[in-house]
Amino acid sequence: MQNGLRIEGLSFSYSGNLADAVFRGVDLFVEPGSVFCLLGPNGTGKSTLLKCISGLLHPGQGRVLVHGNDISLLRAADVAKELGYVPQSQMSAFPFLVEDIVVMGRAPHLNIFASPSARDIRIARDSMETVGIVALAKRPCTTLSGGEWQLTLIARALAQGPRIMVLDEPTSHLDMGNQMKILRVVQGLAERGLAIIMASHFPDHAFLLASEVAILNHGHIVQQGSPDKVITDDNMRDTYGVDTKVLYIGEGVDRKACFPSLRNRLQPSKD
Amino acid sequence: MQSNKETGIHLNPVKLQVFLVLLLLGVSVAALMAGQLRIHPYEVVRILLSGIFPIEKTWSPTLESVLFDVRLPRLLAGLLVGAGLSVSGAAFQGLFRNPLVSPHILGVSAGAGLGAALAILFFGKIFMVQLFSFLFGLLAVLMTYSLSRVYRTTPVLMLVLSGMIVGALFSAATSLLKYIADPVNQMPSIVFWMLGSLNNASNKDMIIAGPVMLAGITVLLLIRWRINLLAMGEEEARSLGIDTGRIRAVIIVCATIIAASAVSISGIIGWIGLVIPHIGRILVGPDNKKLLPVATLIGAIYLVVVDTIARTAIESEIPIGILTAIVGAPIFAYLLRKNRSGW
Numbered sequence: 336m337q338n339g340l341r342i343e344g345l346s347f348s349y350s351g352n353l354a355d356a357v358f359r360g361v362d363l364f365v366e367p368g369s370v371f372c373l374l375g376p377n378g379t380g381k382s383t384l385l386k387c388i389s390g391l392l393h394p395g396q397g398r399v400l401v402h403g404n405d406i407s408l409l410r411a412a413d414v415a416k417e418l419g420y421v422p423q424s425q426m427s428a429f430p431f432l433v434e435d436i437v438v439m440g441r442a443p444h445l446n447i448f449a450s451p452s453a454r455d456i457r458i459a460r461d462s463m464e465t466v467g468i469v470a471l472a473k474r475p476c477t478t479l480s481g482g483e484w485q486l487t488l489i490a491r492a493l494a495q496g497p498r499i500m501v502l503d504e505p506t507s508h509l510d511m512g513n514q515m516k517i518l519r520v521v522q523g524l525a526e527r528g529l530a531i532i533m534a535s536h537f538p539d540h541a542f543l544l545a546s547e548v549a550i551l552n553h554g555h556i557v558q559q560g561s562p563d564k565v566i567t568d569d570n571m572r573d574t575y576g577v578d579t580k581v582l583y584i585g586e587g588v589d590r591k592a593c594f595p596s597l598r599n600r601l602q603p604s605k606d
Numbered sequence: 607m608q609s610n611k612e613t614g615i616h617l618n619p620v621k622l623q624v625f626l627v628l629l630l631l632g633v634s635v636a637a638l639m640a641g642q643l644r645i646h647p648y649e650v651v652r653i654l655l656s657g658i659f660p661i662e663k664t665w666s667p668t669l670e671s672v673l674f675d676v677r678l679p680r681l682l683a684g685l686l687v688g689a690g691l692s693v694s695g696a697a698f699q700g701l702f703r704n705p706l707v708s709p710h711i712l713g714v715s716a717g718a719g720l721g722a723a724l725a726i727l728f729f730g731k732i733f734m735v736q737l738f739s740f741l742f743g744l745l746a747v748l749m750t751y752s753l754s755r756v757y758r759t760t761p762v763l764m765l766v767l768s769g770m771i772v773g774a775l776f777s778a779a780t781s782l783l784k785y786i787a788d789p790v791n792q793m794p795s796i797v798f799w800m801l802g803s804l805n806n807a808s809n810k811d812m813i814i815a816g817p818v819m820l821a822g823i824t825v826l827l828l829i830r831w832r833i834n835l836l837a838m839g840e841e842e843a844r845s846l847g848i849d850t851g852r853i854r855a856v857i858i859v860c861a862t863i864i865a866a867s868a869v870s871i872s873g874i875i876g877w878i879g880l881v882i883p884h885i886g887r888i889l890v891g892p893d894n895k896k897l898l899p900v901a902t903l904i905g906a907i908y909l910v911v912v913d914t915i916a917r918t919a920i921e922s923e924i925p926i927g928i929l930t931a932i933v934g935a936p937i938f939a940y941l942l943r944k945n946r947s948g949w
Contacts, residue, residue, distance in 0.1 A: 391844055415847030422842055428703045429837055429892035439835055443847030450831040450895050475891075495846070 337403045339530045340365040340388070340418075340499045345397035347380075347387050353395050357383045358554045361397070365530040365547075367498065370521060372545035372562070373534040376575055379551050381534040382423065385503050388532065389420040401499060415443035419492030421502040426484060430475035433487050437463055437472075440494030455494075462493040465527075466520050482513030489520060500524060502533040506540065518544055538566045538593045550574050566593065617889050619896040626903035630685075633907050637684070637914045638677050645669060654678075675809065680917075683807035684910040686819045687868040688878060692905025694861035695879030696886065696898055697826050700833035701857050702762055705887075708880040709865040712769040712858065715876075716776035717746025718869035723783040723796045730792075732806055735799065736870040743866030746772050751858065762840070802873035802927030804913050815867045822864040823902065829856060830898040837894070877930045878905055881938050888941050908934070 346359035353359065357380040365371040375381050386392040388399050390406050399406045401417045419440070427436070438451045438459040445451065451459070463469045468486050471479065476487065485505055492500055502521065506514040514537075522544045525531050535541065541548045541562045548566060549559040552574055558565045571579035571593060580594045638654075639645045645653075653673050655661055663670070694709040702711065710716075721742025725735040750772045754764035780796075787793045832853050835843040843850045868875070886901035909926075912933050916924045 386841075389845055391841055410847075411844065411849065412847030415845065420845040422845065424839070424842060427838055428705070429700075429887075431834065431837075431892055435834065435893045436838075439838065439846060442832070442835055445831075447832060447853070448828045 337400075338498070339367050339402065340532060341400040341403075342388060343398045343400065345384070345387060345394050345399065347383060347392060347394045351395065356395065356554060358551060358556075359396070361551075361556055363532075363549055363556065363559065365499070365532050367530045368525055368528050369530065369546040370525045370544050371530075371532040372541040372548045373532060373551060374538055374541065374548060374566075374574065375534075375551035377536075380554065381551055382503050384551065385420070385501050385532070385534055389418060389501050390414045391420070412443040415495055415497075417497050418499045418501060419495045419497035421485075421488045421492045421500065421505060423503045423507065424484075424488060426479070427476050430477040432472070433468065433474050433476055433479070433483075434459060434463070434472040436476055436487055437490045437494055440491040443495060458496070459490075459494045462490040465493060465523070466490040480513075482509050482516060485509065485513075485517055486520065489517075489524075493524070497529070499530045500532075502531065504534050504536060507536060514540075538571060541566060542590045542592060563591065566591070571595070616891045619890045619900060622889060623899055623903065626900065626907065630903060630907050630910075633910050633914075634681055634685070637681050637910050638673060640914050640918050641672070641677065643669070643672055645673065679809045679812050680804050680807045680913070681910060682812045682816065683804050683871050684913045685906040686812075686816060686823075687804070687872050687875065688882075688909025689902045689906040690819045690823055690864035690868050691875065691879040691909075692882035692886075692901040693823050693826050693898055694864045696883035696894065696901045697830075697833055697857050697861055698879075699883055700837040700894055701854060702766065703837055703839065705884065706880070707766075708876070709861050710773075710874075710876070710879065711766060712750045712862065713746035713772040713776060714743040714862055714865040715869055715874045716773040716780070718743035718866060719800055719874060720746075720776045720780045720783070722799050722873070723780050723787070726792055726795045726799065727783055727787055736806075736811065740866045740870035742776070743869055744862060746776055747858070747862040747866075798925065799873045800927070801925030802875040802930075803916075803923065803925055804872050805917075805923060807871055811871055815871055819864050819867045822860040822867075825856065825860045826864075827898055827902065829853065830894045833857070833894040833898075837892075873927065875909070875927050875930055877927075877934055878909060881934055882908060885938065885941060 342361055342363045345361040346353055346356050348356040361384060363371065373381050373384070383392065387394045390411060393407070401414065406414045438455055440462065441451050441455040441458060445455070460469070463472060466486050466489050468483065468490060471483055471487070476484065479487065489505070505517050505521065509517065518540060521531060521533060545562055547560065548562050549556045550565060550570060558570050566581055568579055568581055571581065578596045578598060580596070581591055582594060583591050635647050635650055638650045639647050649665060650673065652661060653665060653670055656663065657674070691709055698707045698709055698711060699705050718739035721738035721740070722735050725738035750765065750768045753768040753771065754761070756764060784793055784796055787796060832848065835846055835848050836850060836853065840850055882905040883897065883901045886897050886904055890896040890900050912929050913926055915933065916926045916929050
């Protein structure tokens with residue numbers, strides 16, 4: 336049995352007809368302890384791909400293997416024990432307390448008539464500690480900021496006890512400080528040995544913490560590999576349609592970064 | 607705590623439940639003693655116990671008959687209808703992710719109304735009215751549910767809209783029946799039935815409907831923590847490994863059976879299923895694990911209190927559907943203004 340998350344030949348279409356597939360033939364592998372960053376312009380199906388991976392949508396073709404087990408053959412609760420999904424979620428209609436939401440992550444471990452036990456509550460508390468939101472435990476979720484809400488959802492996914500975590504644009508709508516806070520937490524989870532796949536709007540985030548990057552565009556993975564190899568001037572221009580410089584910054588930053596330009600055609604395109 | 611001010615009081619649920627159970631007992635004894643024939647509370651308890659233990663009968667047979675054949679079934683009906691409507695209202699509010707939903711949203715009362723009107727028109731017997739209102743209540747929800755099925759799933763929005771469609775259809779048919787009904791006897795019967803009353807509750811009703819309603823209430827209470835997950839939304843619940851379709855069906859079946867039974871016993875009593883869960887939320891917060899037991903108890907207490915007022919306040923009986931709102935609205939307004947409940 337191979338640990339980690341493996342995707343083989345995954346295709347999906349909403350109509351069921353693969354001629355108008357959202358994406359097709361996606362192969363990728365996420366190793367335990369690493370962060371895989373999924374890039375791509377808005378509307379290319381990053382979220383759809385992550386939902387297929389999490390078992391929320393059923394792919395037309397291909398397989399999703401969690402530690403070598405095909406998830407289409409597993410019960411939803413068994414998938415949820417191994418794979419935590421952090422959605423792009425609106426806040427709840429009801430002012431549930433943060434601790435009540437985090438403990439919901441224990442659902443796959445409980446039968447239909449059960450309520451969380453003292454042990455479940457302790458696990459939820461540990462998750463909140465890991466993510467650094469213990470102080471928010473008694474806060475109604477409707478009073479949280481965007482970053483706090485995102486951390487709550489990550490803590491809930493962590494309470495599921497998964498070895499794989501799928502995050503759908505966890506930093507969208509957040510300011511710079513909160514973005515880094517989330518990325519630090521994600522990095523911490525990878526250091527604990529979780530295999531993490533994360534969709535992002537920001538190529539820079541891949542330089543910050545990803546060991547592997549894929550670009551999803553026009554229904555295919557068009558590039559895949561290390562951030563240095565994938566995030567290049569040309570690839571960024573082809574993906575986002577704006578001229579971009581990717582430069583190495585020393586001076587205490589010590590990484591590459593993307594610099595998009597407002598001007599078009601800084602360099603002539605290859606084609 | 608600062609945050610508690612923003613979302614209700616968050617009382618200790620265990621202490622609150624003990625208090626509510628005691629209050630429920632007190633209110634029940636009061637309901638049994640009150641009426642044209644006042645019975646002393648000590649006597650009430652003794653007569654009740656004589657049903658189980660051999661106690662020497664020092665009271666008149668009339669007293670015993672009033673208690674066992676009139677007040678006790680009515681009390682039980684009030685307890686069950688109040689508890690049932692409240693708990694199914696709370697469950698539906700979680701299921702539909704909307705605090706403005708009542709157990710009637712899927713058309714159960716519109717269906718029951720038509721069934722009752724038909725039975726009044728064609729049979730005129732109270733038993734037939736109860737049977738028809740129950741069956742038509744179920745029929746209406748069944749229609750709503752099948753109408754909302756698309757691609758083997760039932761989106762929440764489709765359910766609500768289907769409920770509106772079915773409700774409109776059944777209400778229109780009821781109006782038509784009222785229009786063609788005999789205006790001297792039948793039409794007032796239909797109208798009074800719709801205003802709600804526990805006057806017709808008999809021991810026979812309680813033996814048939816009681817276990818059914820109790821079963822529905824019990825199941826909802828048992829799965830109450832899962833309702834929290836549904837309240838987070840379909841996709842999130844599924845990502846937590848929940849079979850949302852199945853649990854939604856369980857909630858709808860239970861709430862429908864409860865509401866249809868309640869309507870068949872007592873006519874249409876609005877307000878309770880909508881507002882009691884809110885009062886519960888103000889007291890213990892939105893966590894359904896704490897909310898559902900509290901809402902069940904408050905609903906039972908509330909309907910017994912209101913029904914006792916309805917039958918003792920003036921010479922003739924006040925329709926309870928009217929009174930639930932007149933008594934409840936100011937209480938709710940007060941609580942709402944005092945404690946913002948966070949939505």
